[in-house]
Amino acid sequence: MAVKSVQQSSRATVRAALKRPAVAGGLLVAYILVAVLILNSLDRSNLWFPFYSTLTFPALVLSPFIILAAPVRGWFKGALIVALLFLIIPYLGMRDSSYLELVIQICIFAGLALGLNIVVGFAGLLDLGYIAFFAVGAYTWAMFTSGASTVFNINGWLVSGSAFYLFIFLGIFVAAIVGILLGLPVLRLRGDYLAIVTLGFGEMIRVIANNLDQPINFTNGSQGLFGVGRPPVPFFLRDGVLTVESALGLSITNVDPLSQQLLFYFIAIAIIGIIIVVARRLDNSPIGRAWTAIREDEVAAIAMGVPLVRMKLLAFATGASFAGAIGVIYAAKQTFVSPESFSLIQSISILAMVIVGGMGGIRGTLLGAVIVTMLNLLVLKNLSLQINALRNVDFVIPIINYHIRDWPTQLEPAKYERLIFGLLLIVMMIFRPAGLLPEPRRRMELQEKDEEIVDEEISPEAGDEQPVVSAVRPDAEQA
Amino acid sequence: MPPLLELQNVHTFYGHIHALKGINLFVEEGEVVTLVGSNGAGKSTSLRSISGMVRSKQGSIRLAGQDIMGMKPHEITALGVGHVPEGRRIFPLLTVQENLEIGAWNVKSRSEISRRVEQMFELFPRLRERFQQKGGTLSGGEQQMLAIARALMAEPRILLLDEPSMGLAPVLVEGIFEIIKKINAQGTTILLVEQNALMALEVARRGYVLQSGSLVLQDTSVNLMNNEMVKRVYLGEN
Amino acid sequence: MLDARRSLGSVSSRSILEWGYRFILFPIGQMLIFIVGAALFLTVLAFLLALAFPEPRPNIVLIDQVNRQLPGMIISGITIGFVYAMIALGYTLVYGVLKFINFAHSEIFMVGSVVGFEVMQRLSDTGHLPAWSPVFLVVVVILMAMLASGLLAVIIERVAYRPLRGAPRLVPLISAIGISFFMIDLVRAVEAITRNDFNLTYPLNQLEWVRSPFKLVIGENTINIRPTQFIVVLGAVVTLIALNYFVNGTKLGRGIRAVSQDMTTAGLMGINVNRMISLTFFVGGAFGGAAGALFGMNVGTVTPFVGFIPGIKAFTAAVLGGIGNVTGALLGGLTLGLVESFLNGLLVYFPALGQRYTDVFAFSVLILILIFRPSGLLGERVDEKV
Amino acid sequence: MAPLLDVRNLTKKFGGLTAVNNVTIGIEPQSISAIIGPNGAGKTTLFNLLTGIYKPDTGTMVFDGHSLVGLRPDQVNAAGMSRTFQSIRLFHGMTVLENVMVGMHSRLNISLFNTLTRTAGFNRQEVHVKQKASDLLRFVGLAGKGDEVSRNLPYGDQRRVEIARALASDPKLILLDEPTAGMNPQETVDAMALFRRVRDELGVTVVLIEHDMRVVMGISEHISVLDYGQKIAEGTPDEIRSNPRVIEAYLGRRAAGVVEPETSAEVN
Amino acid sequence: QDAKVIKIASQSPLSGPQSILGTSIRNAAELAIEQLSGPLVEMGYSVEFVPFDDQATPDVGVANANLLVNDAAIMAVIGHLNSGVAIPSSEVYNDNGLAMVSPANTNVAITDRGLPVVNRICGRDDTQGAAGAAFAATLEGVETVYVLHDTTAYGQGVADFFQKAAAEQGLTVLGFEGTTETANFEGVIQPILALDPDLIYFGGIYSQTGIFINQARAAGYEGLYMGPDGFDASEFAELAGEAGVNTYYTSVAAPPTFYPAAAQFIEDYTAKFGEPPQPFAAQSYDSTGIVLAAIQRILESGEALTREAVAAEVRATENYEGITGTYTFDDNGDPELATYVILQVVSSDPAEWNSNVVLDQFLAPSPLVAAAEAEAEATPSS
Ligand SMILES: Nc1ncnc2c1ncn2[C@@H]1O[C@H](COP(=O)(O)OP(=O)(O)OP(=O)(O)O)[C@@H](O)[C@H]1O
Ligand SMILES: Nc1ncnc2c1ncn2[C@@H]1O[C@H](COP(=O)(O)OP(=O)(O)OP(=O)(O)O)[C@@H](O)[C@H]1O
Ligand SMILES: [Mg+2]
């Protein structure tokens, strides 16, 4: 007993100490420094490189979330995040541009997830065709600047790369218009009916993109638009890279592609920054309250003067416009756009990000995007690379004396990324049903639910709905 | 002999809300007992704890001496507890007859079920007229009758009634109380929860008064009706 | 067809005739009427199209093409329509009870088709296959697929959905997607290890009866009806009737319906809610499995990825019919199958469009229907009661 | 004086059932009126027709000089008629204050531009909205509970929030659907006082549906009785109480007799 | 002391329906490194192989490309199988100066973009499609054709070339349809039956086209069937069964058995991986060989081993003697002379696939070479 209480009290002291800004701040800085140092010393020729980078890079990318949650002053948080975004990651990116690539991908998916979160998380409209707006944005830019011989190309009317920034706005605009056009006829539908119709729209947009190479070639059909234009790299960025190179004694072999990546990196974090601000301001406004009201109870909301269709359209258009902007960036970054990139699976994985992170909350959604993207692009890939590396050197697992080489090729992890991803999704949902970082409002709803459920089978709320052909709200049934 | 139903020091929580804070009560075979209390006092929670709809954290609930706490609702129902939940909750897309048949879920014999359905039709002639109608299209009063009849189909030893008069027109309220008396006269023990304390105390032999999760009074109905506090708060007299 | 107008108070007091009418004749009649009606309607549309565009392409007289293709389009539309309907039932049953879309259902279907293959392949490997009588073979294959898929569905519910009951509705949706990814790769791994292959071809060529189509001669056209098409339709009709009886004519069916309307209260009535939900998943899964095996026999080759497209289509069909409504799933499936088949058959002749646009048009039909009937074909229009 | 709300020959059918049948009702400004009738008589349906949730089959509804026919619920709300629901329909996940703030939606200037740029006007409006919402909460007796999540409130308080939310749009008329159902006598008495204050202090006309005769007889100046969708009687409480048709269809002998005028008149 | 590491990557589908071909490409590259890196090892280098799975999906291919260009030790990429994946991925390689040698990509845009790092050792779809059409026109009784494709860059591309050439050859094209269907082709088949073509050409890959013909025959189609090198996998025989016998297909890669020099390769491959090599495996072996030879030349010349140098040296390959032929790249990265063959399926037994008969075979010059030749011919006459 005594021992236990001592332990408890010492744990309490530790916890109290952790709450002190100085201690917490010091720990944070140490944490980030250690991660950076490890990453800095990692060498690709190391046998265990994939393993180590899988351990450390996510730690670094996730640090903003820890910083934000830490009990330290606001300016300190800000400073740390700025240092991370504008010094540390660019520096690491110069050493190994795959880190930049990863962060850009994360930003792209985070932007999409934040947009979908407006539709699903804020307004409660289940949209399974969200990727269509992303496609609209991507095609908006790609059609005009691709190397493929589309109608625009034939006429010689090529837009120059510097029009890129203008096209981000155009992408926002076009996607929003498409969102409104699609939304108008169908936003009266409820819940799952809306889901299937949006799914249908998503597929329709994809099929049309796939086929608009005839009779007039707009999209180059299934071949996709390749050689898509990129914004010109400002000279100072390239100079900056060279300066840093000589200052730090790095040897950068690929200055041009690297400056290009850096440019995209800065564009991506800028746009994410803007999106976050927009999403927060919307959430925290009469519009956001109206969306929440619609999500909770449509009938009550409209009876209280909330114009349903207009607010839903606004949500749809806002979500779409985020995707449109991101789409333009994606097309330029990837230099390739094809209908295959806009499949239902993509819509679903963005939805997964939103829900895994914590629907309705901005920070949660970001976290979901970071985690799911890193899983797919870093962790699972590295797992395969690691096993392959071990196989190459005929690594033997010590104690059990197992030759990695003997592992059957049919079971190469590279082939089963989906399986692992699927398992992780299930596990995450079971252990954190409200998401990894639930929005307070939802967390509370859920906790009550959990405990009020008697034996697992009965949720006392379930019954009040009109059954079978019900007019259900798209999110949880809260009676 | 132990009472038919006995609650000892029952604590029930909804999340962090401590809804029942140590309830002790008992119901003897053949009695009508009522629970009186204001909104959120924990009346419905008491009934839900008994029938297993919510799981209590602490205490004991015994039915004829057998501990039923922690059992699942369908197991408790099988032991002879019938519960007419708050808000009637009939199955809206099943017909009246199907609703009744569901009530006798644990009865295997078809003929026995038919017999009971017939019995219910005698008790509630209105239901016989509508036996093919979907439950959801019945009027409020009819739904209430159906809910009671459905619970009776299992021939429970004790019937838990949660605000059977809520939202009913005055004329129907009278009818419902007539029926409660009738059922009781036929031998069913009843634990009744009512906002309409006056009428509840009129049919009940004994009553308990609940206030924010605790029992504050227990007495015979007659005494309760003359209690000053009860008069003021629950009977609306000043 | 699943409208229980009267519950079975006691069979004994009623004649077998009435029972037969309610659970066999009536549903079959309803199906027939619908199929004939829908096919007629689409035929008329096709001829109207042919009148409007007599020669959409040089040397193609549309009316002749329509004439030639009509029987084939109808037959293949019905065949695939029944497959969609059977899968759609799984979505609809689960939706009815738990109010969420079981996205993993397409994989339950896939597993059915793989199990169907495995059974036949094993028989073939041991040399028994040609000896078995067709009826017996088909029945065994379907039953095994139903069993496997049904059990799988039950397991999935236990592992991935039950712990999430009461969570917001989108949460089980995500774990369903997880299951879906997982199942695809799991089956792939199993087949990769055991067969080093995952294009699984039913050993139908060993079966004489499969290779001899019924030849239907209409005018100058000969239409081949493959025995497998016949089996699909027959199998679907039989299982659908069985389901109708199960849901509306049995006590368990009534229990499922009660649970679907109000889980809590169903528990109070003495119904073991978990068992009913498992049962629902079993039945829905078994249907998915049967559809999978029938589909496999019809198309000949399946893969672990085979579930995706029929899954989406069946989901669409379920919504088209009114999700949660069992008859609706049937009608939705048939509608979608026929519409698709006609679109496929006719779009070819319009050079600017082509079959590539079949899905676009099919979804447009869906959207149109939903705009005019926001709860699907048979979904009761509930103005929410306030 | 012209009635504030003038309903004439209103009819609504659901399939074969005529839920509201040729009903004509006039509501005077600044009055408190009640609509009573047996279960399923069509009272709630009438409210739903008035607020645009259902569309009437025939008939006219004129409110404050404007026809309500064909208006959407949000337009009805903007026109100055607000309501509560028979089964409480709060936005359960939102705080009490937010619930009331949503009720103000139709009185706000909602501009995407202002929202994103946070203009001075926007900020002023937000401050005003918050202030007014807390004032309303104080008015209904929930001062200090603004930050609680509405689903955690006791039932009676939830009813009050609903009323505050309905009042937030500065309505001329408020429709209350069984506002005291499920309340005990003491709470009911408090609620009646609140309804009176709504009329007296805010000048809002009140129409309520009730089954509790103490409330109906206690505060309403005018009562209309529906049965099977039709209006079978109207008049003052005394007239209604003694109307044999009403007694038979609705009150029952006991209810008609038990409630003494003094009992209800005295409460405050 | 550690050896200096040179890495060679491959990108091909290792999962998904086309993984049979993709895995074979991967395996052959691994085998080539094992067998051909001897000289480099002697010079003190260790050569490692890094296979990537592009899942036959452009997105994944590009993501992998972005990943692998950052490994400075990777000197070249062998791949891809699918042109739709190769085109966007090669843009990334190009940005980073990383050489790519493709054993299997036939789409014209692969090399027509003129990227300095992109090379292939197989033929092109324009020639292949035209060759198919020319052959079809010689078949007795073939007057009408119906052209299908799988809507991918590869399938649609080659089908389009076939269609155009067929029209030029005087054949009537009854239809040109794309389908993404993979299991149930009934809807596709109905109009074909009604149009009753003499030959169906399906620009697609065996996993789809094999199933298609099986169902088409069952539905009553009795005409001929033809396709491009996407048909070329033993799996076709298994999927198509009896229905696939006598199918014609063109290929840019004859079966390994067809090349006398490949006999040892087949033996080694089968011994190492437990199954015979699929089409393009031998080409993958040669692609890897070309890269290794280029690296060897650089090291021998004493230059710095950089990606740029490797890319330039690979492009400069001249008369590389591989097991499938002798390769010289033109300025676009096409082989100056490529082999085209026309084959016919002989049996429904997958094991017999490598004995499919070669009906015709010819070497065709790449467009650049052809143009140069044409110019050379034109000049004297003018
Ligand atoms: N599903 C639930 N989730 C959370 N809290 C609940 C839930 N149901 C009841 N409560 C809380 O538990 C307490 C007791 O509620 P209960 O429903 O038992 O009261 P009651 O006496 O039946 O009141 P009423 O007259 O309103 O029916 C109240 O504070 C209530 O807010
Ligand atoms: N959306 C609907 N669809 C079909 N029938 C409806 C609908 N709404 C109401 N009804 C029917 O109309 C009739 C009148 O219902 P209403 O809710 O107006 O009754 P009420 O007078 O408010 O009764 P109560 O006092 O029980 O609330 C009832 O028979 C009801 O079943
Ligand atoms: Mg209660």
Ligand SMILES: [Mg+2]
């Ligand atoms: Mg009502």
